[in-house]
Amino acid sequence: MRFTLTLIGGVVALAVLSIIALNTGHGDLQSAEGETFYYLRAWRLSAAALAGAALAMGGVLMQGLFRNPLASPDVLGTTAFAVVGGQSALLLHVFAGATIPVFIPAELLLPIGCLLGAGFALLVLLWLAERAAGLTTVLIVGFLLAALGSSVGTFVTSFFRDQWELVRALQGFSLGGVDGTGPIHLALGAPLVLIGGIAAWCWSRPLDVLLSGEVEAAALGVDVTQVRRWVLIWTATLTAAAVALGGSAAFIGLIVPHVMRSCVGVGHRQLIPVSAIAGAAFLVGCDILARVLPPTGELPIGVVTGMIGAPLFIVVLIRSRRELV
């Protein structure tokens, strides 16, 4: 019952926010370019919804796998390397655009770079997960990868200090944003989010049993190594798709599963779909604010999610302290 009500509430919120998003912005819908504005907003709305859903589902998977409500997709380092991949693709386009094969559209360079970056981090993690005795090692290496990715990004950016427009583009990408997304981005991102989401949902049962710990789960019949491997793969897929669609938006993967758990409980079969809807609604809402808050131009979406997510997380954390290990 609570699941149904939460799901309906989430869908209604998403629908309302979508209508607001379509009708909000600096462009005039009644003008001659009105239809174009409408299409542009529809694409960015879809990208925001998909990226939000992907990050929220990634958060559910990470918190379930690590049995820790403070885990988020960022902890794997895949997000940081997806950003580095995207930045590298941007530089490749700027400095070696002519050498890129013509069958790769320029708009796809960035998302493909994100996927390759996340894929690299995932390979390192998987290689380690097969050999590590416990998840703690995977978690520590994930943190290190995240720190490394962030440092590499800053290092690369520092080379182009004199070219301020390029630096601005690189930093803007790392802060996230769904502006400029079009059908071609969605054609790449949507299948990844869909496949990642459905696959994540299929791992609900073993993830539920894992809540009592890896040893007990193994004794109850769960193939812990397989669960670990596939949950890492699907989380990386979801975060790579999210970064490719909307850059890196902080806090969604942390806060949304946390709030949804208090609504529908800890069962992943319920938690994954409601978190997807709530994550989509949250990022669509943040995108609206990113567009309307500054008098001119836009805020990076990661700034808005951070400004809302951080205080909200503190409130939720205080209210549900007993959930913590």
Add this chain to the structure above:
Amino acid sequence: MTDSDKLTTNPLSETTAEAEAPSTNDGLCLEGISARRNNKLVLTNVGIQAPGGAITALIGPNGAGKSSIISTILGLLPITSGRLRLHGADVLTMERLRRAQTFGYVPQRTRLFAPMPVSQVVAMGCYAHGGSWFGPNSHRAAVRDALAMVDAEHLAQRPFNELSAGESQRVLVARALVGGARTLLLDEPTSSLDIGHSLILLKLLKRLAHSGHTILIALHHFDQVEYVADHTVLLHNGIVLCEGTANHVLSNTHITTAFGVVRHGSTFRLTEETT
């Protein structure tokens, strides 16, 4: 008289049943089991015969190999040599889910990272049987029955993390039973329980053994072993020091070798204090 009264008055006065000499086809049989953990030999040529429909207690100092034996039976610790049979059937060739259906496991204690109702915790025990366990499903009746077996039906909707240690151990026994396992492996389930709750749990295990369950339990307290065990195995440094009735196994000669203590009536002293 309440359960706790019974244990505080004289728990040791109850006579433990003498286990009859079991046949190799009856119960759980470990033959020459050796196992390594982190390149260290933790079990060396262990042979144990746990009779069917009875309680076998594993006792020994910390690191003696009690938990390692339970881990090898569950398939969590690979063995380097030996055979493992249950009622004559080879356990080592059992597929993962089949093994999980065969053995019910009760850990020392469980802590979930988020609140989960007791009924869902018990339903985890149905994992190896497949199907769904949330919402309307065929496992609901099994969960109810398992909770009834451990006198915990009233806890079904309580959050698991809010239960007392005694209640949560009973719930974990229900989880071990819910899938229909007839062989239970308990790894020091009384270590965090007070004397009253320990007795309640041990009485429950006795009842289960009488109804035909084969039980292997790791214990630390001698009085609990004497109270509950039909058959006792004393371990030391990964080898079986001796096995038999509790009275025989817990004689001064054996416990001095294993624990370095000497028994004086109801108290114990370190060997070095008595010399």
